Amino acid sequence: MHEWQRQASAIEAAPLRADAAQTFESKRGNSAGAAIFSGLPGRRSEPLLNVLIAVQVIADFLDDAHERHPTAANGRLYQALVDAVSPDLPLTDYYAKHPWRDDSGYLNALVEASRAACRELPSFSMVQATLGREATRAARAMRLNHTPDPIQRDRALRLWAERNLPQTGDWHWFELTGAASGQMVILALLALAAKPGLREEEVAATYDAYWPTVPLLVAMLDSYVDHERDLASGAHRYISHYGNLEDAVERVTEVIGRATKVVDLPDGHRHAVIVCCMITFYLASESVRGPALRPHTERMIHAGGSLSRVLAPVLRLWRIAYGQRSS
Numbered sequence: 001m002h003e004w005q006r007q008a009s010a011i012e013a014a015p016l017r018a019d020a021a022q023t024f025e026s027k028r029g030n031s032a033g034a035a036i037f038s039g040l041p042g043r044r045s046e047p048l049l050n051v052l053i054a055v056q057v058i059a060d061f062l063d064d065a066h067e068r069h070p071t072a073a074n075g076r077l078y079q080a081l082v083d084a085v086s087p088d089l090p091l092t093d094y095y096a097k098h099p100w101r102d103d104s105g106y107l108n109a110l111v112e113a114s115r116a117a118c119r120e121l122p123s124f125s126m127v128q129a130t131l132g133r134e135a136t137r138a139a140r141a142m143r144l145n146h147t148p149d150p151i152q153r154d155r156a157l158r159l160w161a162e163r164n165l166p167q168t169g170d171w172h173w174f175e176l177t178g179a180a181s182g183q184m185v186i187l188a189l190l191a192l193a194a195k196p197g198l199r200e201e202e203v204a205a206t207y208d209a210y211w212p213t214v215p216l217l218v219a220m221l222d223s224y225v226d227h228e229r230d231l232a233s234g235a236h237r238y239i240s241h242y243g244n245l246e247d248a249v250e251r252v253t254e255v256i257g258r259a260t261k262v263v264d265l266p267d268g269h270r271h272a273v274i275v276c277c278m279i280t281f282y283l284a285s286e287s288v289r290g291p292a293l294r295p296h297t298e299r300m301i302h303a304g305g306s307l308s309r310v311l312a313p314v315l316r317l318w319r320i321a322y323g324q325r326s327s
Helices: 003-007 016-025 028-039 046-068 073-085 106-120 123-145 150-164 173-180 184-193 200-211 213-225 227-233 238-242 245-264 268-283 296-304 306-322
Strands: none
Touching: 003 016, 003 046, 003 106, 016 028, 016 046, 028 046, 028 184, 028 268, 028 306, 046 073, 046 106, 046 123, 046 184, 073 106, 073 123, 106 123, 123 150, 123 173, 123 184, 123 200, 150 173, 173 213, 173 238, 184 200, 184 213, 200 213, 200 245, 213 238, 213 245, 213 268, 238 245, 245 268, 245 296, 268 296, 268 306, 296 306
């Protein structure tokens, strides 16, 4: 993280330098959460840690860089996320439609570091095709999320979900697009790739356990934490699609219950720790611990079980230590 932060601070174009800085100043928790996936294989893997950090830093940087210039054409920025987990693809001119182009090689360095790490993962070939598909979905969903006009945005997201996202349960279109825009499935697949002798059955079981519940929680809890800020800025508020806060909390609490079923996977206790950390990290934010939201926040923490309740004070202290008091 320190090395990527150092490179970010050296970016020539001031707007891109400011966007890159956000990754380390206000989104550090995302990268810390990604790093926790390095514990899934049960053995230390430096390539895995490198690719997890690089992929998350890329996703967070692109989110801010596209939000600064949210045109459809500039959505090609997100190809970097696909290229990062697709070592056989040629690199793209990511800034071709961006008003600022000189990032001093920062994004290409991140992509190349990710690809180099992928090549070192012993079972990468077992997950490569699924990784490419999930990264492509995430890139498309993230691009559509930044459509300035909310009516056009929702129409485009709904149509895209109907055409491209499998409907396998009682999921709303906005839940599927919210899940698609997250990186949790990508991170889990990368962690599996670090396990020698990985079997197809474990890949399929892990994918089914994560999609769409776990990345959906990321989207909704992030939206819950940032509700007031997004309302002021006009950013897409996924949680607002539920109509009112009570209905939203009811649904998210239900999804938390579903997500904790990852404990049934091989090495399920490790998956459970990751999911509970993710749930509690968002809900440890000061922005959702005021009098109006605290009962809702406590309800969702309790839905995560005893581990979430134990983690809550620990992650509040982590936020304070790293200056991550909001999202």
